Amino acid sequence: MAKTLQNLYYIYKIPSNEIEKLNKYSLSDAFKDGNVVSIGDNLVLAKIREYYGNTTDHIELYNHVQSIRKEMKEIRKQPTSPENIDKLKELQHGLDKLLYVDDIINIKVIKKKEYREIARNGFDLNGKHYIRFMVGSGQMRRNTITFINEKLYDYMQEQLMCGLNGQIKNINLAKLSAYFALSFSSVLWVRTPRVCVIKDFDTLIPKQKVNWIFKDENGDNQVEERTIDIKLNSADGQGLITPEMSRLWAEDMHLKYVPCSFVVRTAFIKGNLVTFDFREYAKEHGVSIIKDRYGVEHNIEDIDVLLSESQFKMAKYYSSWECYLSYHEAYHLKWGVARYNKEFDDEYVLTNYQYIQVLNLDRKDIKGLVSYTTDWINKICSGDPFYAISYNIGVKKETDTIDSLVNSCESLFTKAIMKNPKMLQDGYVQRKIYNSIKESIRQAKLGRIWVKGNYQFMISDPVAQCRSALGLSPDGLLKAGEVYSNFWNNRDNPEEICLLRSPLTYYSEVNVQKPVHNDEMNKWYKYIYSGIIYNIYDISVCKHADSDFDGDIVCSTNNEYFLKGARREELSITYDKEKVKDQM
Numbered sequence: 001m002a003k004t005l006q007n008l009y010y011i012y013k014i015p016s017n018e019i020e021k022l023n024k025y026s027l028s029d030a031f032k033d034g035n036v037v038s039i040g041d042n043l044v045l046a047k048i049r050e051y052y053g054n055t056t057d058h059i060e061l062y063n064h065v066q067s068i069r070k071e072m073k074e075i076r077k078q079p080t081s082p083e084n085i086d087k088l089k090e091l092q093h094g095l096d097k098l099l100y101v102d103d104i105i106n107i108k109v110i111k112k113k114e115y116r117e118i119a120r121n122g123f124d125l126n127g128k129h130y131i132r133f134m135v136g137s138g139q140m141r142r143n144t145i146t147f148i149n150e151k152l153y154d155y156m157q158e159q160l161m162c163g164l165n166g167q168i169k170n171i172n173l174a175k176l177s178a179y180f181a182l183s184f185s186s187v188l189w190v191r192t193p194r195v196c197v198i199k200d201f202d203t204l205i206p207k208q209k210v211n212w213i214f215k216d217e218n219g220d221n222q223v224e225e226r227t228i229d230i231k232l233n234s235a236d237g238q239g240l241i242t243p244e245m246s247r248l249w250a251e252d253m254h255l256k257y258v259p260c261s262f263v264v265r266t267a268f269i270k271g272n273l274v275t276f277d278f279r280e281y282a283k284e285h286g287v288s289i290i291k292d293r294y295g296v297e298h299n300i301e302d303i304d305v306l307l308s309e310s311q312f313k314m315a316k317y318y319s320s321w322e323c324y325l326s327y328h329e330a331y332h333l334k335w336g337v338a339r340y341n342k343e344f345d346d347e348y349v350l351t352n353y354q355y356i357q358v359l360n361l362d363r364k365d366i367k368g369l370v371s372y373t374t375d376w377i378n379k380i381c382s383g384d385p386f387y388a389i390s391y392n393i394g395v396k397k398e399t400d401t402i403d404s405l406v407n408s409c410e411s412l413f414t415k416a417i418m419k420n421p422k423m424l425q426d427g428y429v430q431r432k433i434y435n436s437i438k439e440s441i442r443q444a445k446l447g448r449i450w451v452k453g454n455y456q457f458m459i460s461d462p463v464a465q466c467r468s469a470l471g472l473s474p475d476g477l478l479k480a481g482e483v484y485s486n487f488w489n490n491r492d493n494p495e496e497i498c499l500l501r502s503p504l505t506y507y508s509e510v511n512v513q514k515p516v517h518n519d520e521m522n523k524w525y526k527y528i529y530s531g532i533i534y535n536i537y538d539i540s541v542c543k544h545a546d547s548d549f550d551g552d553i554v555c556s557t558n559n560e561y562f563l564k565g566a567r568r569e570e571l572s573i574t575y576d577k578e579k580v581k582d583q584m
Contacts, residue, residue: 004188005062005254008038009045009099013106013144016114019123027100037106040186043267043333044134047159047183048103050332051152058189061098068095103149105130108142115145122150136181146184162267163327164317179313185265187336190252192328193245193304197321199293200309201468203536205230210542211508213575225571234474234536235460236310237550241273243527245304249337259340260528261457263551264311266335267328271311271550275527276462278306278469287470294320306469311550339551341530345487346454349555353447354504359565369561373449377441381434384424453497453557456487459531460549463524477521478535481514485556486529488515494558498566499532501544501554508570511543512563532556542572 014022014035030036039045041058049056056064072091075084105125109115122131133148133156148156158165160183168176212226241249241262250258260275282288282300290300293309309315318324361369379387416423423429440448464476478484488497499511513534525533532554534540541547544554 006041006058006188007062007065007099008040009101010036010038011101011104011106013037013108015108015110016118017110019107019118019125020114022125025125027096041189042186042336043160043183043265044104044156045101046334047156048101048152051155065095065098068098102126102128103152104133105147106139107145107147109145110143118147119145122147134181134184135177136184137178139181146181159331159333160267162314162324162331162333164314168317175313179268179270182265182270182313183267185270185336185338187265187338188253190249190262190335190337192335193241194302195305195307195321195325196290196298196303196469197293197312197315198239198290198306198308198465198469200233200235201465201474202231203234203474205232205537205539208539209571210539211571211573213573223573230539230542230574232536232539232541233310233548235308235465235468236541236548237271237308237552238460238462238465238548239271239273239308239311240276240278240306240462240466240469242279242304243275243277246275246527253337253340255340257343261339261341261459261531261551262337263339264335265338267331267333268314269307269312269335271308272457272459273305273307274459274462274531276466276524277527278466279303281463281466281524282470285470285472287472290470292321296320296322300470306466308465310548341457345456345530347452348450349453349455349557350443350448351451351555351557352502354502355500355510355555355562356447356449358504358507358510358567359562360567361561361565365561365565369451369559370444370449372451373444376450377437377444380437381430451557451559451562452491453555453559454487455553455555456485457531458501458544458547458549458552458554459528459533461533461536462528464536474536476536477524478516478533478537480535480537482516482535483513484517484521484525484528484533485515485531486525488556488558489517492558496563497556497558498562499540499544499554499556501547501552503545505545506570506573507567508572509543509545510562510566511540512566512568513540539572542574546574 012025012030012035014025014030018035027036068091072088072095075088075091078084107115107118119132122129124130129150130147131150131153133146133153135145139145160180206229207227208230209225209227210230211223212228213221213223216222243258246258246260246262249262258275262273264271264273279300282290288300289297290303291297293315312324356369376387461476461478464474468474483497483499485497488494494515496512496514499513500509501511504510534549544552547554
């Protein structure tokens with residue numbers, strides 16, 4: 001596992017029905033009550049450190065924290081004494097001072113009435129007054145709001161608005177709130193790339209049969225079959241990054257491999273950057289100059305990232321990328337990566353009840369569908385050495401062997417079995433493993449069963465996006481009904497695979513596609529060793545309940561029962577997406 005060399009910080013997360021009862025609340029009390037959460041480093045935390053004059057970079061901070069923990073570990077090995085106890089308390093206090101951020105408090109909303117009160121007036125805790133600061137879309141789904149020490153509010157607002165503080169006259173407030181809260185996303189820091197902001201491009205998909213939702217004369221929702229033309233933003237939330245910059249970012253993130261998908265965050269920027277050699281593509285097609293969405297020309301060799309308009313959330317509020325960059329540099333803002341693909345995709349994936357309940361299966365099919373899971377459980381419980389050990393460790397690849405698992409094992413129980421596999425014949429050991437796997441058995445009954453496949457990032461055909469950015473016709477290499485997947489190309493070469501995106505609620509959302517590859521695809525997609533590359537000519541994103549390519553993941557499987565049970569005749573459900581109005 002890669003060392004990210006960045007600390008986890010901790011903040012209070014207090015239910016709204018408790019906050020008014022508190023006046024003094026220590027960190028130890030919060031830990032006892034379960035009101036402390038860990039968060040990764042982010043722009044908000046970085047700016048708070050800067051506010052207090054702490055300009056130490058994240059690597060030095062990490063090393064300092066590790067040195068304290070190492071010293072504490074050494075002291076614990078020594079005999080207990082008053083001196084050692086006092087030293088441990090002193091070191092723990094220093095650790096808390098580094099990692100506990102008391103200027104930020106998350107509030108878990110229990111009742112709307114409570115939230116209205118504290119959102120309007122704020123609240124006091126430990127001698128500080130806290131006011132509403134931000135709420136991201138993910139936080140909103142969990143009814144969580146971030147509050148900040150009032151004395152930092154103006155400074156943080158100015159810094160994180162990146163030059164737009166007080167400058168925006170009309171915008172949808174919900175969107176602005178979500179865009180502003182991107183700064184609270186946990187990230188691994190990376191260097192700032194040279195960017196060209198490219199225009200989004202649409203593809204018109206003609207004569208698509210869909211189930212259309214509309215309101216009748218009484219205002220009630222109705223559904224009818226219609227044939228319509230559908231216009232889609234073909235690479236919504238996606239951009240491209242050069243292989244060279246991908247390698248540099250991997251170094252910055254202290255990874256031992258180079259990802260091919262980077263879900264990025266910085267002020268007002270969000271989305272997936274996919275590794276694609278757009279410089280080489282431009283060279284082969286006689287293009288050396290690229291024009292950005294503001295009309296500014298750039299030498300393609302001087303660009304590291306093609307950032308789409310849909311990734312640059314406030315693009316229209318800046319006169320140019322250079323204007324944005326001047327504020328970004330003035331406020332010492334940084335780029336970070338919130339998520340990225342694994343080095344190796346899993347070989348098997350756990351389904352859920354949503355995926356299964358939409359399939360058309362008979363009893364025989366169901367028995368076949370669950371057979372791999374039941375066999376797996378039986379082999380673990382029977383004392384099969386490989387399955388018992390791999391269950392305790394967590395095997396991700398079929399090619400894993402017992403020898404290859406030893407170094408990754410942290411369980412003393414499992415290590416003992418590795419040293420002496422005959423222990424698996426002991427009744428006590430078998431019962432211990434069985435008791436451990438009881439939850440897996442319970443989950444299997446609820447639809448969590450194993451099938452061949454995994455979750456990967458959804459990627460729009462990068463050739464089409466690259467061509468659009470270069471001023472060429474946005475033609476993709478993949479046809480309607482086709483996807484490209486390095487994983488499936490190298491396993492079984494299936495004729496079809498099922499693609500499923502959570503949450504999955506209707507029959508039509510089981511998307512059956514054909515994996516394809518040829519020499520040209522293998523050439524241009526060679527850096528995209530993980531991810532499902534979609535074509536731009538069908539309505540897969542509609543099938544996936546209006547997904548996009550900003551970091552969405554999709555489950556893919558070639559399981560025969562999924563392919564057989566998919567209700568391919570079902571039409572996608574869609575409706576008129578009214579543009580949300582701006583507010584003053």
